Amino acid sequence: AQSVTQLDSQVPVFEEAxxxxxxxxxxSVSVYLFWYVQYPNQGLQLLLKYLSGSTLVKGINGxxxxxxxxxxxxxxxxxxxxxxxxxxxxxxxGSSGSARQLTFGSGTxxxxxx
Amino acid sequence: xxxxxxxxxHLITATGQRVTLRCxxxxxxxxxxxxxxxxxxxxxxxxxxYNGEERAKGNILERFSAQQFPDLHSELNLSSLELGDSALYxxxxxxxxxxRVEKLFFGSGTxxxxx
Numbered sequence: 204a205q206s207v208t209q210l211d212s213q214v215p216v217f218e219e220a221x222x223x224x225x226x227x228x229x230x231s232v233s234v235y236l237f238w239y240v241q242y243p244n245q246g247l248q249l250l251l252k253y254l255s256g257s258t259l260v261k262g263i264n265g266x267x268x269x270x271x272x273x274x275x276x277x278x279x280x281x282x283x284x285x286x287x288x289x290x291x292x293x294x295x296x297g298s299s300g301s302a303r304q305l306t307f308g309s310g311t312x313x314x315x316x317x
Numbered sequence: 318x319x320x321x322x323x324x325x326x327h328l329i330t331a332t333g334q335r336v337t338l339r340c341x342x343x344x345x346x347x348x349x350x351x352x353x354x355x356x357x358x359x360x361x362x363x364x365x366x367y368n369g370e371e372r373a374k375g376n377i378l379e380r381f382s383a384q385q386f387p388d389l390h391s392e393l394n395l396s397s398l399e400l401g402d403s404a405l406y407x408x409x410x411x412x413x414x415x416x417r418v419e420k421l422f423f424g425s426g427t428x429x430x431x432x
Contacts, residue, residue: 239360241421247352247360291421295360307319307423 205230207296209308217316218286224279224311226268226294235297236277238268241310242290250292253277264288289315320344323408323424331432335396338427342389342410348372349391350421351383354405366391367413395429403431 210225228234238250251262258270268279277294294308320343330336342349351363353376362375366385377383380398385391395402405428409421 237360247362247421249360293421306425307421310421 205232205234205296205306207294207306207308209292209294209311211311212309213312213314215314215316216284219283221282222280222284222288222313224292224294224313226277226279226308228275228277228294228296230296236268236270237295237297238262238266238277238279239293239295239307240290241293247293250279284313284315286315286317288313319422319424321408321410321422321424323406323427325427326425327428327430329430329432330398332398332400334398334431335394336398336429338393338395338406338408338429340391340393340408340410340424342391342408343422345412346410346422347389347413348411349385349389350409350411351377351391351393352407352409354407354426360407363393398431400431403429405429 206229208227214224216222236253239247240250241247250266251260251268253260253270259267261267266279266281268277270277290313292311292313296306322341324339328336340349347368348365350365353361353363363377364375364383365373369385380396383391383393393406405426407426408424411421
């Protein structure tokens with residue numbers, strides 16, 4: 204079984220400040236990790252993903268995430284946020300096992316304040 | 318447990334066939350979303366229903382259709398299946414309030430394998 208924990212349900216931050224959205228996972232097999240973003244009145248879109256290779260993954264809109272196997276974490280970071288980054292962010296973990304299920308975290312609401 | 322139920326968990330079928338995926342949203346949620354997940358493309362938004370009516374449409378093929386019933390459960394119908402339709406299909410639900418970012422609750426997905 205696998206699970207995902209997004210430690211913060213809401214993160215308010217001022218414009219141009221750095222932000223980190225935390226994600227921890229548990230899985231008994233090799234994992235794939237994703238961050239998705241949902242803007243108001245839109246469906247989810249992929250920010251970035253880790254499948255293998257370099258543990259530092261760069262995504263769209265200036266976001267990046269680091270896969271830390273020892274800490275079972277995949278935190279999302281951006282050095283300077285904009286008002287337009289206000290959205291809901293989901294971390295998800297998929298396994299390489301036969302079931303190929305994808306488990307989503309509960310989401311983190313990022314609100315960028317002027 | 319998100320409260321969103323998807324059945325079946327796994328489905329194996331042949332090209333040219335038709336299948337139906339089912340989703341029961343969280344109690345009280347009026348909106349249902351369907352997504353297709355492939356490892357290389359990530360999650361693709363297909364379609365959204367709100368209280369029985371289509372609200373938004375994404376990258377849904379003409380061979381695919383969906384509906385939401387009066388009891389709010391939803392079905393995604395995939396026809397004339399092709400090998401490339403093999404993917405993980407997710408359903409999500411939300412309360413359905415317009416004009417605000419809604420928290421989504423995801424089912425565990427249906428793994429479709431087209432052979």
